[in-house]
Amino acid sequence: MATTKRRGRRPAGEDTRAAMLAAAREMFAELGYEGATVRAIAERAGVDAAMVNHWFGGKQGLFAQAVLQLPFDPVQLFTHIFESGPVEELGERIVRTFLTRWDESGGGAFAALIRSVAGHEQVAAALRHLFLEQMFTKLAERVSSDQLQFRASLCASQVVGMGMVRYVAKFEPLASAEREEVVAAVAPTLQRYLTGDLDPAG
Known part of the structure; x- marks a missing residue:
């Protein structure tokens, strides 16, 4: 008599990540942010719930990428930015990285991100978690x-602004300025937010 094998857990890899994103989009749409649990999303994707933390840093990180559909993995991006050069050039690398990614879509990716946040507190909370907790606080x-959280929020305000x-x-001329011109102008401020003295008396 033939027996049906129980489906095993999906092995780790890009297919696993894609399956989690697809399952998350479905369940967030069906149940909302509060109703869709990490365990239920993982079960639908056929993975262990611990993989959500491994790939996305938790439920908010998963929500940010699944619903906002950001064109980058925040954990991987953070690691690349930090490890690809000296600390003294960190601000420059951050500005150049974001400008490059957003310029490649003609600014459409950033504009879509802002539209998705407007009027949706859950999405805004996920975005705050992404920029503050997953990226800038870890860099700081x-x-x-x-003043790690203060530094992180200053960095986020600079990049999002x-x-x-x-x-x-x-706003012109910033809207059409050459990328490296913007990098040269903005990077020193971001560098100060990360590593400089923020004491007004200093």
Whole structure:
């Protein structure tokens, strides 16, 4: 008599990541952010729930990528930015990385991101988690010893503000400025936010 094998867990890899994203999109659409649990999403994707933390840093990170459909993995991007050069050039690498990714889509990726946030607190919370917890706070922890959350929020304000002016409001001449011109102008400020003295008396 033939027996039906129980489906095993999906092995780790890009196929696993794609399956989790697909399952998350379905369940967030069906149940909303609160109703869709990590365990249920993992079960639908055929993976262990621990893989959600491994790939996305938790439920909010998964929500950000599945629903916002960001064109990058925040954990991988953070690692690449930090490890690809000296700390003294970290601000420059951050600005160049984001401009490059957003310019490649003609600014459409950033504009879509902002539209998805408007009026949706769950999406906004996921975006805050992505930029503050998954990226800038972790960067600040590696290069600074004080005011980590303040530094992270300043960095996020600089990057998001730059995107708003360049791709959404399209203020000239910033909107059409050459990428390296913007990098040279913005990077020193971002570098100060990460590693400089923020004491107004300093």
